[in-house]
Amino acid sequence: MKRRRRCSRRASRRSNLICGWLLSTKALSPVHCRTIPQPPSGGAPFFGKLRHTPGCHSAATTGAQGMKRILMLAALGLMAASCASEQAQSPDPAFVQEAAQLADTYQANLQAELSAAIKQVGPVGAIGVCQSAAPAIAADLSSKGDLAVSRIARRNRNPDNAVPADLDALYQQLEREPLRAGKPHVVTATIGNREVFMRALPMKDQPCSQCHGASIAPEVKAAIATSYPNDRATGFTAGDLRGAMLVTRPVR
Numbered sequence: 001m002k003r004r005r006r007c008s009r010r011a012s013r014r015s016n017l018i019c020g021w022l023l024s025t026k027a028l029s030p031v032h033c034r035t036i037p038q039p040p041s042g043g044a045p046f047f048g049k050l051r052h053t054p055g056c057h058s059a060a061t062t063g064a065q066g067m068k069r070i071l072m073l074a075a076l077g078l079m080a081a082s083c084a085s086e087q088a089q090s091p092d093p094a095f096v097q098e099a100a101q102l103a104d105t106y107q108a109n110l111q112a113e114l115s116a117a118i119k120q121v122g123p124v125g126a127i128g129v130c131q132s133a134a135p136a137i138a139a140d141l142s143s144k145g146d147l148a149v150s151r152i153a154r155r156n157r158n159p160d161n162a163v164p165a166d167l168d169a170l171y172q173q174l175e176r177e178p179l180r181a182g183k184p185h186v187v188t189a190t191i192g193n194r195e196v197f198m199r200a201l202p203m204k205d206q207p208c209s210q211c212h213g214a215s216i217a218p219e220v221k222a223a224i225a226t227s228y229p230n231d232r233a234t235g236f237t238a239g240d241l242r243g244a245m246l247v248t249r250p251v252r
């Protein structure tokens with residue numbers, strides 16, 4: 001898999017400063033630095049390196065002279081150094097591949113369980129099935145190696161599925177853009193001592209709306225309220241970000 005350069009937020013801030021300066025000198029072209037989204041004010045610090053945000057590209061001189069030129073070369077050196085150090089900390093492509101497969105397996109197993117339950121016991125009964133099956137399948141799949149899979153959501157049904165504070169900035173990427181080129185948006189990062197894979201779970205009309213939609217049958221609503229008194233997972237329409245698949249692994 002092709003590895004792309006990317007910048008840590010800390011490094012990217014520095015690079016953005018450098019880029020801004022370079023652009024203002026008009027001596028170098030092309031220089032692009034995309035801004036990496038900042039965490040919410042007051043939120044937890046984000047130490048990750050967003051995989052799909054290539055931060056730095058090389059630049060070519062076009063005739064700057066003397067001191068200006070030396071300063072520019074120094075700036076370029078800094079940019080190159082920050083990009084190189086990030087590359088070492090980006091998630092292992094093998095992890096990303098394994099994580100995608102694990103997320104697929106979890107999603108497929110859960111969906112199979114859910115549709116079977118809806119057929120057999122209807123949506124009211126399926127709520128109980130989902131309540132026990134979802135964490136059980138995740139625990140089973142996570143016990144097989146050092147990859148752990150789960151589902152998370154900001155507007156969650158089960159508070160155990162809340163978005164961890166240190167992953168909030170990553171989750172915000174999915175909130176802004178649940179689909180990318182028509183597919184669930186994937187973001188990956190190395191955060192602290194964990195490699196992280198997060199994939200959007202976009203809301204679908206069927207079967208999701210029966211239990212997460214805007215107009216839910218009264219008996220289903222009642223069953224949800226009994227099992228999940230603090231439910232925040234209704235009122236979604238197709239295409240909304242319902243939640244995300246999360247796969248993590250300790251950095252090896």
Ligand code: HEC
Pocket residue numbers: 114118123124126127128130131132134135151152153155156157158159161201202203204206207208209210211212233242243244
């Ligand atoms: C039969 C009702 C039902 C249907 C249909 C259903 N869900 Fe859920 N969903 C639940 C329940 C119950 C939970 C809480 C499970 C738990 O306790 O972990 C849940 C939890 C989730 C979560 C985990 C985050 C949270 O809110 O706790 C996501 C993400 C999710 N559902 C997405 C979907 C999507 C996408 C669909 C459609 C493909 C769907 N659900 C269809 C009942 C349903």
